[in-house]
Amino acid sequence: MSYVRLVDVTKRFGAVTAVDRLNLSIAKGECFSLLGPSGCGKTTTLRMLAGFEDLDEGEIHVGERLLSSKKSGYYLPPEKRDFGMVFQAFAVWPHLSVYENVAFPLRIRKTPTPELAKRVNDALLHTNLLDMARRSPADLSGGGKQRVALARALAINPDVMLLDEPLSSLDPHLREEMRFEIKDLQRQYGFSIIYVTHDQAEAMALSDRILVMRLGVVQQVDTPLNVYTRPANKFVFSFIGLSNFLDVEGDGVNFVTSRGALPLPVAPPPELGRGRVCLAGRPSEIEFADTGLPGMVARKSFLGESIDYQIQVGEQNVRVQKGRHSRGPEQGENCHLRFTRPFWYPAE
Amino acid sequence: MSARGQRQGSGFGAPQIILTLSIAILVIVVAVPVLLILFNAFWADGVFNIRDVARVLTEPDTYQALLNSVIIACGTTAGSTIIGTFFAWLVTRTDLPWKRFMKGMFLVPFMLPSFIGALAWKMLLSPRAGYINRFFMDTLGLEEPIFNIYSYAGIVAVECMYLFPFVFIQVCGALERMDPTLEESARISGAGLFTITSRITIPLVMPSILSGALLIMLYSMAHFGTVAVLGIENGIFNIPTLIYERIHQSGGSFDSIRTGTVLASVLVVSAAFIIWLQNRILGKGRYQIIAGKSFRPMELKLRGLRMPLLVICIAYIAFTIVLPTTVIFLVGGLKTYGLAFTLENLSLDNYKFILFDHKLTRDAIFNSVTLGLSAALITMFAGVMISYVIVKMKTRGKGILEFLGMLPFSVPGSVIALGVILAWSGKFGINLYNTVWIILVAYIARYMAFSLKANSAALEQVHDSLMEAARACGASMWQTLRDIVLPLVRPGMLAAFFLIFLPSLRELTVSIMLYSPTTRTIGVAIYTLNEDGETVISAALAGVALILIITGQSLINRFTQSSSSSKG
Numbered sequence: 001m002s003y004v005r006l007v008d009v010t011k012r013f014g015a016v017t018a019v020d021r022l023n024l025s026i027a028k029g030e031c032f033s034l035l036g037p038s039g040c041g042k043t044t045t046l047r048m049l050a051g052f053e054d055l056d057e058g059e060i061h062v063g064e065r066l067l068s069s070k071k072s073g074y075y076l077p078p079e080k081r082d083f084g085m086v087f088q089a090f091a092v093w094p095h096l097s098v099y100e101n102v103a104f105p106l107r108i109r110k111t112p113t114p115e116l117a118k119r120v121n122d123a124l125l126h127t128n129l130l131d132m133a134r135r136s137p138a139d140l141s142g143g144g145k146q147r148v149a150l151a152r153a154l155a156i157n158p159d160v161m162l163l164d165e166p167l168s169s170l171d172p173h174l175r176e177e178m179r180f181e182i183k184d185l186q187r188q189y190g191f192s193i194i195y196v197t198h199d200q201a202e203a204m205a206l207s208d209r210i211l212v213m214r215l216g217v218v219q220q221v222d223t224p225l226n227v228y229t230r231p232a233n234k235f236v237f238s239f240i241g242l243s244n245f246l247d248v249e250g251d252g253v254n255f256v257t258s259r260g261a262l263p264l265p266v267a268p269p270p271e272l273g274r275g276r277v278c279l280a281g282r283p284s285e286i287e288f289a290d291t292g293l294p295g296m297v298a299r300k301s302f303l304g305e306s307i308d309y310q311i312q313v314g315e316q317n318v319r320v321q322k323g324r325h326s327r328g329p330e331q332g333e334n335c336h337l338r339f340t341r342p343f344w345y346p347a348e
Numbered sequence: 349m350s351a352r353g354q355r356q357g358s359g360f361g362a363p364q365i366i367l368t369l370s371i372a373i374l375v376i377v378v379a380v381p382v383l384l385i386l387f388n389a390f391w392a393d394g395v396f397n398i399r400d401v402a403r404v405l406t407e408p409d410t411y412q413a414l415l416n417s418v419i420i421a422c423g424t425t426a427g428s429t430i431i432g433t434f435f436a437w438l439v440t441r442t443d444l445p446w447k448r449f450m451k452g453m454f455l456v457p458f459m460l461p462s463f464i465g466a467l468a469w470k471m472l473l474s475p476r477a478g479y480i481n482r483f484f485m486d487t488l489g490l491e492e493p494i495f496n497i498y499s500y501a502g503i504v505a506v507e508c509m510y511l512f513p514f515v516f517i518q519v520c521g522a523l524e525r526m527d528p529t530l531e532e533s534a535r536i537s538g539a540g541l542f543t544i545t546s547r548i549t550i551p552l553v554m555p556s557i558l559s560g561a562l563l564i565m566l567y568s569m570a571h572f573g574t575v576a577v578l579g580i581e582n583g584i585f586n587i588p589t590l591i592y593e594r595i596h597q598s599g600g601s602f603d604s605i606r607t608g609t610v611l612a613s614v615l616v617v618s619a620a621f622i623i624w625l626q627n628r629i630l631g632k633g634r635y636q637i638i639a640g641k642s643f644r645p646m647e648l649k650l651r652g653l654r655m656p657l658l659v660i661c662i663a664y665i666a667f668t669i670v671l672p673t674t675v676i677f678l679v680g681g682l683k684t685y686g687l688a689f690t691l692e693n694l695s696l697d698n699y700k701f702i703l704f705d706h707k708l709t710r711d712a713i714f715n716s717v718t719l720g721l722s723a724a725l726i727t728m729f730a731g732v733m734i735s736y737v738i739v740k741m742k743t744r745g746k747g748i749l750e751f752l753g754m755l756p757f758s759v760p761g762s763v764i765a766l767g768v769i770l771a772w773s774g775k776f777g778i779n780l781y782n783t784v785w786i787i788l789v790a791y792i793a794r795y796m797a798f799s800l801k802a803n804s805a806a807l808e809q810v811h812d813s814l815m816e817a818a819r820a821c822g823a824s825m826w827q828t829l830r831d832i833v834l835p836l837v838r839p840g841m842l843a844a845f846f847l848i849f850l851p852s853l854r855e856l857t858v859s860i861m862l863y864s865p866t867t868r869t870i871g872v873a874i875y876t877l878n879e880d881g882e883t884v885i886s887a888a889l890a891g892v893a894l895i896l897i898i899t900g901q902s903l904i905n906r907f908t909q910s911s912s913s914s915k916g
Contacts, residue, residue: 050536078535085536091529095551105537152537162536 003028003192004049004160009058011044011216018044020216021058026209028159031186031193033203036213037239042196043164045213049194050085050162051078062160079108084153084191088165090145092137092152099124099133102151109156123151126185143174150182154189161186163195167202179205200240204228212236234345237280244286244318246279247347257293260314265292268344276347283308283321285341288328292336300331311337362825363743370734371745374752377793381767382616382759388770389609404610413590414614416500420575420586421568423504424511429561431508432515433550438657440523441549442648445658453665454516459901460673461854462510463573463871464890467878468672469506470577471679471887473497477686479675498582506574509668511567515560522556523549541648555629562626569622570615570760572857576875587611588762592861600769609770612763619758673894680888698888709889711866712873715784719869720852723791728844730792731799732837736829738800739807740815756797761857764793769861782864790858795851799844806840807833846904853900854893 002025011019019041026032034042047053049060051067059069067076092101102123106116124130127147132140137148146166153161163182167175183206186193197203203210204224212219212227212235220232231237238245247258252274255264268277295311295318302308302324309320309328318337322328329335392400404410438444439451457465472480473495481493496502526549534548535541550557572588579585585593591611594604650657679685681694702709737746738753759767768790772780780786810833818828856871863872870893877886 050532052532052535078532079538079540081536082538083536085533087529087533089527089529091527091533093530093534093548093552095554104534104539108538108543149533152533156538 002026003030003063004194005059005061006045006049007059007061009045009048009060010056011041011048011053012056017216019048022218024211024218024221026192026194029186029190029192031183031195031206031208033195033197033207033210034213035197035200035203035210035239036219038198039215040213041216042198042213046162046164046194046196050083051076051081082156082158083160083162084156084158085162086146086149086153086164086166088168090137090142090149090169092145092148094136094138096137097133098129098135098137098140098148098151101137101148102129102155105152105156119155119157120151123154126154126188127151127181142170143178146170146178147181150185154185157189158191161191161193163193165197166195168197168199175202182206204240212239214239231343234278234280234348237343237345242283242319242321244281244283246281246313246316246318247276248279249276249347250274257314257316259316262294262314266339266342272344272346278345278347279339280343280345281318281339281341283319285339286318286320287338287340288320288322289336289338292338294334294336296334297329297331300328311335313337363741366733367737367741367743367745367749370730370737371749371752373730374734374749374755374796377789378755378759378764378796379752381764381771381793382755384770384775385609385612385616385763385767388606389613392606401610401613404607405614407607409585409590410607410611413585413587413611416575416579416584417569417586419500420503420507420571421565423500424507424568425561425565427504427508428512428564429515429557432512432560433519433557435512435661436516436519436523437545437549438661440520441545442650442657444650444654444661450661450665451520453669455513456669457510458513458517459850459897460510460669460894461573461856461871461897462507462571463577463856463875464676464854464894465510465672466506466574466577467874467887467890468675469497469502471675471685471883472672473502474581497578498584500584503574503578503584506578507568507571510574511564514563514567515557518556518560518563519553522553526552545648558629559626562622562629566619566622566760569618570762570857572762572860573871573875576856576860577878587615588760588857591762591766595766595769595861605766605770608766612766615760615763616758619760623754623758676887676894677891679884680891682884682887685883698884699892702885702889702892706885708868708877709873709885712868712870712889713892715787715867716853716855716870719784719788719791720849722788723795723852724845724848726788727792727795727799727848728803728841731796731803731844732834732841735800735803735807736833739804740810740812740833753800756793756800759793761794761855762861764790765858765861768793782867784867787859787862787867787869790862791848791852791855794855794858795848798847798851802844802847803837803840806837806843810836843908846900850897850900850904853896 004024004026006022006024009019009022010017022045034045036042044053048055048068054075055068055070057070059071060067062081065076066074067081068074093104096104099120102120103116106119111119121130124133127150129144129147129151132144137145140148146169149166166182167178170178179202182193193206195203195206207224209221210224210227211221214235220227220236222230222232227236228240231240234245237243248255248264248268249258250256250264250267252270253267255267255277256262257264258276264279268279293313295313297309298312298317299310300307305324306321307324307326307328309322311318311320320337389401390396390398405414435450435454439447439454444450470478472478473493475481475493475496475498478493478497481495484490484494497506530552531544531548534544539547570588571586572592575584575586575589576592579589580593591608594607598604678689678694680698681696682689683693683695683697687693704710734749734753737743737749768786769781772778772786772789774781780789814836815828815832818832819825823831854871855869856875859869859872860875863869868876870889874886874890874893877889
């Protein structure tokens with residue numbers, strides 16, 4: 001059941017198309033991530049949803065309400081959209097106390113005092129801020145400030161929560177902790193989350209579905225598992241997780257590596273045809289075998305949990321990762337590689 | 349390698365020499381004059397005498413001058429703050445057309461000398477002779493002039509026109525640097541633009557507004573030019589004009605000096621208080637509102653108000669900047685003051701006269717240029733040295749220097765002038781009174797603050813590790829200074845040079861107290877010629893001064909732009 005709907009949404013900045021005919025529907029209570037490198041249009045999409053940017057084409061609906069429509073020239077200003085939103089740089093107001101920061105959206109809505117106090121306290125309770133209510137947010141740590149921003153967004157009990165890289169200003173261990181806190185809050189309040197991030201681990205951990213974007217164009221919309229195991233294209237494959245690419249070429253039957261011409265024991269699916277093709281594999285899904293693609297261990301490094309190999313194959317490099325208990329060749333030795341889960345993409 | 353180490357902490361090495369020299373400069377140039385003023389004020393007849401100070405302050409004239417300074421300063425501060433904040437908000441936060449142009453124009457009054465503006469307004473709005481008043485009375489048959497510029501309202505209005513950029517520039521800076529998501533999060537919380545402006549934006553930039561307002565208060569309290577030109581006619585004196593009047597009239601009698609020192613002490617104390625207040629506000633209240641990643645800040649759509657506000661801005665610029673400047677040049681071209689601006693009445697004769705034939709004005713231009721150049725050079729080098737000690741050196745005794753370095757910021761021009769009279773009139777065996785040297789000493793004291801500010805800002809950019817790297821490569825302290833530090837702070841030094849040279853071309857407050865018939869500066873010449881009724885000559889000289897200042901300023905702008913772009 002789709003709740004948030006984007007239809008053919010397009011945004012241009014001068015000659016650059018930041019978002020290109022985006023179609024999307026997000027269910028009520030879903031946690032949906034927009035993932036991509038910087039400049040891919042994910043933040044612009046979120047800002048169009050929030051109402052900070054106009055659309056150049058398309059429509060945005062939430063529930064029964066039309067928020068923006070280029071066709072009918074309709075545009076609901078951000079203050080009327082009743083979203084909760086958390087920004088990357090916290091954006092808590094340093095001249096108001098924690099309590100007043102959280103109370104602000106309710107005061108704007110002229111909420112009666114008893115109701116206001118109850119809701120502010122409720123939001124502060126859920127974000128572990130009750131003790132800090134009278135403090136100035138300037139005295140809080142980064143994590144504390146972000147909790148204030150979350151509490152402020154929760155205060156009006158919104159149906160949709162927009163999160164714009166909310167964790168990227170925090171240090172790594174706090175980031176992980178806050179991730180789960182956000183997830184817990186969603187469970188308690190039941191809002192939908194639209195989450196913008198460039199951090200694929202964050203998107204994987206939080207989301208029901210992930211949208212991967214590149215240069216304004218949608219690459220894939222799917223569950224975290226499918227995005228990882230069934231990447232729609234080479235970009236998604238390379239953006240999610242670690243990746244290897246090997247240029248190969250052949251006549252349709254026999255293939256060799258480009259720049260070094262080593263025989264390839266596997267062949268790409270026939271639809272890719274002949275000529276140059278790209279073979280891809282995750283470092284953890286390549287094994288050392290007795291036969292297979294020949295290579296030489298150029299570098300072997302111990303990373304703690306795993307061992308990282310750089311294998312020279314012709315004039316190309318392949319990265320292989322194995323658990324720390326596994327046994328593999330030593331630096332300088334020759335070896336053979338087997339791709340357990342090869343992916344094939346057209347050459348660029 | 350032999351261990352040819354230097355003993356640390358003992359002896360009298362280069363750091364001690366620099367420190368001593370820096371302290372000596374600040375003591376001689378700034379501290380002694382100020383101390384002499386306080387000493388003369390509170391030390392009557394060989395004893396500490398506070399009752400006599402009270403007597404001087406309660407004399408009707410002095411009391412009225414104090415009151416006037418406060419009234420004018422408060423009025424000017426309130427007016428300028430409102431104008432400055434409003435325009436700053438308009439050019440940074442709305443969709444007003446031609447915002448960049450407007451912003452540039454609103455900064456123009458910064459470089460125009462306010463006493464020349466006051467002269468222009470006198471020509472336009474003096475009750476009987478002012479062109480605007482005459483137009484309304486002659487053409488429209490009004491009985492009374494529409495506005496009398498010789499009034500508190502007139503003085504405050506003129507000061508506002510020239511001082512509001514202090515607030516404008518501060519607030520523009522704060523609004524431009526502010527994290528736009530602070531406002532966006534209020535918007536997504538449901539607040540409309542009016543609520544956001546009044547409850548989020550204005551409170552967040554309040555420290556900047558207050559700090560600009562205090563600067564204006566400080567400047568206006570001690571401001572000479574506008575009140576001298578517009579106030580004396582109607583007997584409106586403030587502290588600096590009364591000091592000048594007393595000393596000028598009595599030829600420097602003991603009693604006038606005493607009144608002067610007491611009034612100057614009041615200025616010193618209030619200036620110190622204002623500076624203290626400003627540091628408190630900036631130190632404690634400045635919020636961390638600077639953005640990390642920055643989107644374009646949202647613009648308020650003015651819609652129906654867009655055109656009316658544009659008209660208001662253009663009218664303001666035309667009325668307060670273009671009109672007075674034009675009037676100065678036009679009057680400077682008239683044969684006699686009061687004639688209509690028709691082609692047969694206008695010529696370049698006055699300009700030719702002041703530039704080539706009139707000894708008084710030629711001397712004044714020469715004096716101002718040489719004084720400005722020398723003061724700028726000396727102050728630039730002294731400023732580099734002193735800032736270096738304050739910012740970079742870790743020597744004992746630096747605390748004294750830090751305190752002394754604060755002094756120039758809080759001592760108004762008229763106080764400096766009175767102080768150098770006390771210090772350099774033979775009391776310590778050197779008598780510079782009535783020579784050009786006393787003006788030079790006073791300029792150095794007056795502009796030291798500018799140099800310290802520009803140079804310490806430049807030095808703070810030079811990270812300590814750059815110097816340590818030079819030392820590690822084997823350079824001595826002097827070599828490090830010469831080859832690393834000086835080349836890196838050269839932009840700061842140049843900035844200091846121009847920050848001093850240009851204002852000194854139009855200086856009035858200090859020069860007016862110190863000039864002799866042969867040592868007039870441009871400012872003094874314009875002022876005295878106007879007092880003597882030589883209005884057209886005075887206006888022509890003012891026009892020349894404006895051309896000098898504007899040319900100089902545009903050269904600097906071009907220079908700083910090209911140097912910053914070549915770096916980037």
